[in-house]
Amino acid sequence: MSRAQQQQPPPPPRPEERSSPDELEDEKEEEVVQIRLGDRSFPVCKRKLLEQSAYFRALYRSGMREAAEPEVQQLRGGLSAAGLELVLDFINTSCLRRLERQEGGEPPLLDELVEAASYLQVTPLLRRLRSQVRLDNCLELRQLAQIYGLQELEEACLHFMGGHFHQVLRRPEARPHLLLPSALRLQLKERRMKGAAALVALGNFIGAPSAPGRPPLEDLPCAMLRYDEGARRWLVLPSDLPADLANVRGYGSAVLDNYLFIVGGYRITSQEISAAHCYNPCLNEWSQMASMNQKRSNFKLLAVGGKLYAIGGQSLSNVECYNPEHDWWNFVASLPSPLAEFSACECKGKIYVMGGYTTRDRNLNILQYCPTLDSWTNFELCDIHIRKQQMLSVEETIYIVGGCIHELGSNQKPGQNEDMLTVQSYNTATREWLYLKENTSKSGLNLTCTLHNDGIYILSRDLTLSTSLEHRVFLKYNIFSDSWESLRHFPTFGQNILVCSMYLPNII
Structure with a gap:
């Protein structure tokens, strides 16, 4: 069973998360569409759905049989319920609050999210992801951007990783399946050298x-x-x-x-x-x-082969090597x-x-x-x-x-x-x-x-x-x-x- 199929329905909202009376009245006036995937159904505001999903805009305008029942839309294919739920939550709320990694909890389902957002062509969400690149997700987001042809998201990931190059190298989350390929390392180094030297x-x-x-x-x-x-x-x-x-x-x-x-x-x-x-x-x-x-002074510090070497010092003959990938020194x-x-x-x-x-x-x-x-x-x-x-x-x-x-x-x-x-x-x-x-x-x-x-x-x-x-x-x-x-x-x-x-x- 896949990770997405194991997802449980979300818990009911806490009292402080429930809508105010005015918001509830507004929701009554909004037409709600049920999006069905397998045996699950997800309510979403139709107006927001059409505003943010190019897939559903095209569907409703096509006159196809799938649009004959506008109150219920059945999705078929390999989408995961967890990814769809995250995308529809964004459409309803215009925020990615459920994408944040909870302390001690499971990591956010980036692959399911990007897959569903790409399939439904939710451009505002894909655009928002460019501002959500962090150390704990930059490598995975870049891979997903390559898979789904999201060039702007890939560029945002490369820009972030170039700026945080040594931190990206030493991320424990990057091992073993997300180690930086040598070609990517070279690309990130070159990005750090953009512009004129000063x-x-x-x-x-x-x-x-x-x-x-x-x-x-x-x-x-x-x-x-x-x-x-x-x-x-x-x-x-x-x-x-x-x-x-x-x-x-x-x-x-x-x-x-x-x-x-x-x-x-x-x-x-x-x-x-x-x-x-x-x-x-x-x-x-x-x-x-x-x-x-x-401890040393009056010594030489040299960069060689992607590492630093601290040579000698006052009355010293020993030499230390610093590896930025691990952030440590060894003799x-x-x-x-x-x-x-x-x-x-x-x-x-x-x-x-x-x-x-x-x-x-x-x-x-x-x-x-x-x-x-x-x-x-x-x-x-x-x-x-x-x-x-x-x-x-x-x-x-x-x-x-x-x-x-x-x-x-x-x-x-x-x-x-x-x-x-x-x-x-x-x-x-x-x-x-x-x-x-x-x-x-x-x-x-x-x-x-x-x-x-x-x-x-x-x-x-x-x-x-x-x-x-x-x-x-x-x-x-x-x-x-x-x-x-x-x-x-x-x-x-x-x-x-x-x-x-x-x-x-x-x-x-």
Whole structure:
């Protein structure tokens, strides 16, 4: 016996649900039609039935034998009584109150409902379903929309799932029969990248203009800005950042599936932390994720193969991997030894670590981590010592930005190049180093940068100001022409600034 055939007649309405005297009088004046399915009969207002069901409108106008008895309509076919009852309840009440999942009760009968609504062509109900998409029904609704050719409902489901991608991945209800196919995963990721990429800056800003209707930035513990490339100016990105991100330093940051993750770090007044926060630009909201197993600061957070890797930290060699599908962290293969002031990036699906210091000496090994093998190898020995660089990659080329370079065997002092902003490249296929054009801006230390469109955008601290606040010089290095472009000065003072590239929806 099917689920629909097992449905029992609905209980009589509670007193508070019964119609008022005026409503009862109106109902007497309305012509009521009995819709019969099998041995069950359902009363429905004929006027509402004709208004909302294209099936019955066509039936009554057809002059067919089925319309000869307008007071009773017999339905034949494979419709379930439960689905028909839900549809007629909507026609009578214009609401979907019985579609909500009751706590501890059975899930709503979406398949029976969509089948009956599609068969009877109740367009208002099918249109209403587009606003009823939620985490607990989005996958099933999309499947039903595909079965019955409901393109607008399918689009609403895809839009919702794209905006809540990681939450959809980790839904326990999605297993095992509603696991996301790989093609659908790719489609949802692509939807998250719709529109143009935008530069986003996060930090404790002072002196920048505030967005209309929002408090001044100096009244906010932390704020976000976005860069308008056409007007060449920074604008406030209205977003309510978590208060516990204020004054967190030494954190790791990475963009995965167009989510910005801020993980770990330390507060000036307390010890290291393991908390993880995530910004979703599709919804313009922050949420807290599972914390790392290890408290860590001054580490590297990288997105590789749909996961996050937290590498090392202050006196740490262990590495953790975050899986958004399960919202948990687990330890993977550790670094060969703890490193300080090292640099790292993802390149062609692998992680590369350069420079820094071991507990005894300078690290001259380029380390490579393979996620599929969960192992570290010494990729190559480096003839220069680098530290505090920012590393980015395009295809097989790694770009090393800023930091301190010490050429081994030379007479240069280790600090001689610290005030020069340089960009180098290292090709992981040919293992060739290129020393690219320098910039006279100071300093190469304590900068933040990101890949964006055709270049590396850099916020570099201007050391000539006698202030504890970080006034930034805004630069662009074009990776194709090996040239620098000085953009407008960053319009504000601030601390602990991060710049990244994300896809922002047009509504923001």
